[in-house]
Amino acid sequence: MDSVLLIYKGIYILAIFGISLLIATYSTYFERKIAAFIQDRVGPNRAGPMGLLQPLADAGKLFFKEEFIPAKANKMLFILGPGIAMLVAAMSSAVIPFGDTLIIGETSFDLIAIDVNIGILYIFGVVSLGVYGLMIGGWASNNKFSLLGAIRAASQNISYELAMGLSLIAVLMLSGSLSLKVIAEQQTGFNWNIWYQPLGFLIFLICAFAETNRTPFDLPESEAELIGGYHTEYSSMKLGMYLFAEYINIFVVSAVMSTLYFGAYNFPFMENLRNAFDDPVLGNNVVTIIGVAVMFAKIFAFIFFFMWVRWTLPRFRYDQLMKLGWNILIPLAILNILLTGGGILLYEYFTNG
Amino acid sequence: MTESLFFFFASLTLLCAIMVVISKNPVFSVIFLILTFFTISAHYILLNAQFLAAVNIIVYAGAIMVLFLFVLMFINTGKNVEGTLKRNVLVKIAGTVAGGLLFTVVVAALKDVTLGNPDPATYDSQVGMVENLGKVLFTKYMLPFQLVAVLFLVSMVGAVMIGKRETGEQNF
Numbered sequence: 001m002d003s004v005l006l007i008y009k010g011i012y013i014l015a016i017f018g019i020s021l022l023i024a025t026y027s028t029y030f031e032r033k034i035a036a037f038i039q040d041r042v043g044p045n046r047a048g049p050m051g052l053l054q055p056l057a058d059a060g061k062l063f064f065k066e067e068f069i070p071a072k073a074n075k076m077l078f079i080l081g082p083g084i085a086m087l088v089a090a091m092s093s094a095v096i097p098f099g100d101t102l103i104i105g106e107t108s109f110d111l112i113a114i115d116v117n118i119g120i121l122y123i124f125g126v127v128s129l130g131v132y133g134l135m136i137g138g139w140a141s142n143n144k145f146s147l148l149g150a151i152r153a154a155s156q157n158i159s160y161e162l163a164m165g166l167s168l169i170a171v172l173m174l175s176g177s178l179s180l181k182v183i184a185e186q187q188t189g190f191n192w193n194i195w196y197q198p199l200g201f202l203i204f205l206i207c208a209f210a211e212t213n214r215t216p217f218d219l220p221e222s223e224a225e226l227i228g229g230y231h232t233e234y235s236s237m238k239l240g241m242y243l244f245a246e247y248i249n250i251f252v253v254s255a256v257m258s259t260l261y262f263g264a265y266n267f268p269f270m271e272n273l274r275n276a277f278d279d280p281v282l283g284n285n286v287v288t289i290i291g292v293a294v295m296f297a298k299i300f301a302f303i304f305f306f307m308w309v310r311w312t313l314p315r316f317r318y319d320q321l322m323k324l325g326w327n328i329l330i331p332l333a334i335l336n337i338l339l340t341g342g343g344i345l346l347y348e349y350f351t352n353g
Numbered sequence: 354m355t356e357s358l359f360f361f362f363a364s365l366t367l368l369c370a371i372m373v374v375i376s377k378n379p380v381f382s383v384i385f386l387i388l389t390f391f392t393i394s395a396h397y398i399l400l401n402a403q404f405l406a407a408v409n410i411i412v413y414a415g416a417i418m419v420l421f422l423f424v425l426m427f428i429n430t431g432k433n434v435e436g437t438l439k440r441n442v443l444v445k446i447a448g449t450v451a452g453g454l455l456f457t458v459v460v461a462a463l464k465d466v467t468l469g470n471p472d473p474a475t476y477d478s479q480v481g482m483v484e485n486l487g488k489v490l491f492t493k494y495m496l497p498f499q500l501v502a503v504l505f506l507v508s509m510v511g512a513v514m515i516g517k518r519e520t521g522e523q524n525f
Contacts, residue, residue: 074380117483118483121407125407125414128414129410131419132419135422135423135426161415
C-alpha cells in the first residue's frame with residue numbers, strides 16, 4: 001500500500017518534470033508562431049509538418065555550436081550558472097496541484113507531487129533562488145556587460161519579489177492556509193479568488209512578468225543597451241539552458257496564477273456534473289480528468305498572454321521599472337491588504353450578527 | 354533514520370561552514386554560506402518546523418545573500434584581497450584575541466547548558482507548524498512581535514535617509 005503510493009509519487013514527479021520540459025520546448029515554437037502571426041509573417045514552417053519539429057532542430061543546433069568559455073572566466077561558476085537556473089526552474093512545479101484526486105480501486109491518488117502545508121512559501125523560496133543562476137553566470141563571465149546585466153536582473157527580481165509577496169498575503173488572508181492544495185479546493189465551481197482579489201491579481205501578474213524577465217520587463221537581456229545581458233558570453237547549450245529556464249519559469253508562474261486566482265482545476269457546474277453520475281467514483285474521476293484539462297487550458301491561456309504582451313508592448317526604461325516596482329506596486333499591494341482585511345471584517349460582522 | 358539524517362546534515366553544515374572560512378575566493382565563501390543556510394533549513398525540517406525552514410531560505414538564502422553577492426561583485430574584481438592583509442602582525446594578533454574571546458564565550462555558555470528534556474507523552478509534535486507558530490506570535494508574544502516590526506521600520510527609515518541624496522551643492 002505504502003509502496004504503491006511511493007511508486008506513484010515517483011512516476012508523478014517524473015511526469016510533471018517531463019510535461020514542464022515539453023511545454024517549455026513547445027513554448028519556443030509557439031512564441032515564434034505567435035510573433036509571426038502578430039507581425040503578419042508565416043513563422044517557422046520548414047522542419048516537419050507546420051514546422052512542428054522546429055524545437056528539436058533548435059536544440060540540435062545549440063548542441064552542435066561551439067562551446068566557448070572566456071579566458072580568465074571563473075570556469076566552475078561559469079558552468080554552474082545555467083545549471084542553477086535550470087535546477088531552480090524545474091524544482092518549483094513540485095507543489096502545484098494539477099488536479100483533484102483520482103480514485104482507482106480502493107486507493108485515491110492526489111494529483112499533486114508533494115502536499116506540504118507551506119506550499120506557497122516553497123514556491124516563493126525557490127523563485128527567490130532563481131536570481132543566483134543569473135548573478136553567478138553574469139559575474140563568472142568576467143565581462144562588464146555581463147556583470148551589469150546580472151546586477152540589473154538581480155535588483156529587478158528583488159524589487160518585484162516584495163510586491164509579489166505582499167499581493168500574495170491578501171490571498172492567504174482569504175484562504176487561511178499556505179497549502180496550494182487547500183487554496184485550490186476552496187475555489188470550487190466558479191468561486192474563484194479573482195472575484196475577490198482583482199487588484200491583487202493585477203499586481204501579481206505584473207510582478208510575474210518582472211520575475212520571469214519577460215517584456216516589458218526584459219531589461220536584464222535588453223540587446224540594445226547591454227549587448228545581451230547576463231548571458232553575453234554564453235554560447236551553445238549553456239545559453240540554451242538559460243533561455244529554456246525562462247520558458248519553464250513562465251509555465252510555473254502561469255500554473256501558480258491559475259491556482260491562486262483562477263480556481264486551479266475547478267470549473268463552473270462541476271458539482272452538477274459530479275452529481276449527474278450514479279456512481280460517485282466514476283463521477284469523481286470524470287470531474288478530475290476534466291479538471292486537469294481545465295487546469296492546463298488555463299495555463300496555456302496565461303502562456304499565450306505572456307507571448308501576446310511580449311509582441312505588443314515596448315520595454316520599460318530602467319528608472320521607470322524601479323519606480324513602478326517601489327513607488328506604485330508596493331503601496332498598492334499594502335492598500336490591497338488593508339482592503340481585504342476590512343472586507344473580511346465587514347463580511348464577518350454582517351454574517352455573524 | 355532521523356538520527357542518521359541529523360548526523361549527515363550536521364556534518365554537511367560544519368563542512369560548508371568551514372569552507373566559508375577557508376575559501377580563497379569571497380564569491381565561493383558566499384556560495385558556501387548559502388549552502389550552509391540550506392543545511393540549517395534541513396535541520397528545521399527534521400525538527401518539524403517547516404515554516405522556519407521556508408522563511409530561512411526566503412530571507413537569508415534568497416534576499417540577504419543576494420545583497421552580499423551584490424556588494425562582492427562590485428568591489429571584488431577577481432583580485433586576491435588576502436594579499437593586502439598578509440604579514441600584518443596586528444591583524445594576526447587581533448584575530449587571535451577575537452577568536453580566543455569567542456572560544457571562551459562558547460565554552461562558558463556550553464558549560465552551564467542543560468538540555469531541555471521534553472516529555473514524549475505530552476510533547477506536541479505540531480508545535481512548529483505555521484498555524485501554531487502564528488497563534489503563539491499573535492497572542493503570547495504580541496508585544497515583542499510588534500516591537501520588532503517597529504524596529505524594522507526604524508531601520509528602513511534610516512536606510513532611506515542614508516541613501517537619499519540631499520539637495521544643495523555640498524551635500525551630494
